[in-house]
Amino acid sequence: MGDVLQFDDVTVRRGEKAILDEVSWSVEEGDRWVVLGPNGAGKTTMVQLASARMHPTSGTVEILGERLGSVDVFELRPLVGLASAALADRIPGGETVLDVVLTASYGVTGRWREAYEDLDTGRARDLLAAFDVSALADRYFGSLSEGERKRVQIARALMTDPEILILDEPGAGLDLGGREELVGALGELAGDLASPVLVLITHHVEEIPPGFTDAMLLREGRVVSAAPIEQALTAENLSTTFGLELDVQRYGHRWSARAASDITAEARYAHDSGISARPF
Numbered sequence: 528m529g530d531v532l533q534f535d536d537v538t539v540r541r542g543e544k545a546i547l548d549e550v551s552w553s554v555e556e557g558d559r560w561v562v563l564g565p566n567g568a569g570k571t572t573m574v575q576l577a578s579a580r581m582h583p584t585s586g587t588v589e590i591l592g593e594r595l596g597s598v599d600v601f602e603l604r605p606l607v608g609l610a611s612a613a614l615a616d617r618i619p620g621g622e623t624v625l626d627v628v629l630t631a632s633y634g635v636t637g638r639w640r641e642a643y644e645d646l647d648t649g650r651a652r653d654l655l656a657a658f659d660v661s662a663l664a665d666r667y668f669g670s671l672s673e674g675e676r677k678r679v680q681i682a683r684a685l686m687t688d689p690e691i692l693i694l695d696e697p698g699a700g701l702d703l704g705g706r707e708e709l710v711g712a713l714g715e716l717a718g719d720l721a722s723p724v725l726v727l728i729t730h731h732v733e734e735i736p737p738g739f740t741d742a743m744l745l746r747e748g749r750v751v752s753a754a755p756i757e758q759a760l761t762a763e764n765l766s767t768t769f770g771l772e773l774d775v776q777r778y779g780h781r782w783s784a785r786a787a788s789d790i791t792a793e794a795r796y797a798h799d800s801g802i803s804a805r806p807f
């Protein structure tokens with residue numbers, strides 16, 4: 528299988544600033560990528576390129592073997608499912624949840640859509656069920672909680688049966704229970720061989736679902752590491768990425784990170800009190 532996404536020396540310049548600086552990245556069939564980096568690192572800019580919503584200033588971007596700039600982006604876009612805060616903001620609050628998912632397919636089925644209507648409705652309902660939000664089908668999107676909205680958005684992004692699913696910070700604004708439910712749902716998606724290639728953007732290693740295979744770490748528009756997840760998520764790489772000394776741990780199939788200074792404080796506490804503060 529060829530590459531699903533291929534970035535070669537991609538630079539995006541805005542004024543004097545290179546918001547992406549010679550980024551190279553190769554995503555293959557079956558991959559589940561997490562893209563980590565601090566605010567302003569260039570993650571959403573990468574998403575814009577990978578979903579055919581922006582062109583690079585220099586370098587080349589290939590999506591499913593088609594080079595951006597030499598292909599009709601409107602043919603590519605339905606092949607890339609995208610869920611992001613910016614897209615959610617454009618969904619009218621007065622639209623029902625079922626319609627929010629269903630309308631994702633309008634651009635694809637076009638003038639023949641009447642013939643597809645029942646099929647589409649069935650698929651939209653299946654997707655709502657898969658993300659455990661069937662009961663919300665007739666509610667207005669504007670009346671949902673943040674966690675419910677995130678699930679509906681992912682269902683919508685999957686409606687066109689895309690080859691690639693990109694989620695830009697799906698965990699933002701969720702409480703602990705909401706985050707864990709989302710991580711569980713995304714873990715199931717990652718484990719399903721029928722799922723599209725997944726790209727998950729996040730600030731937190733705690734949000735990496737089980738089954739994610741690779742990680743890209745971005746800082747100030749540059750790649751710190753893009754490799755299989757165990758190789759990429761080292762304390763050194765994470766510290767460079769976020770600009771502070773971090774310790775990273777893997778517990779089973781989940782990850783956790785915290786400031787290295789906290790570990791020193793913990794060791795001092797354990798020494799002074801004569802007890803271990805580390806329950807693991």
Ligand SMILES: Nc1ncnc2c1ncn2[C@@H]1O[C@H](COP(=O)(O)OP(=O)(O)OP(=O)(O)O)[C@@H](O)[C@H]1O
Nearest residue numbers: 541542546564565566567568569570571572573730
């Ligand atoms: N049109 C633009 N003109 C100038 N600067 C821009 C433009 N678009 C993005 N930027 C800048 O590029 C940098 C990267 O932005 P981007 O949205 O890709 O970051 P991000 O990694 O997604 O950050 P966050 O984690 O906060 O979402 C930021 O400093 C942003 O201000």
Ligand SMILES: [Mg+2]
Nearest residue numbers: 570571572695
């Ligand atoms: Mg962003």
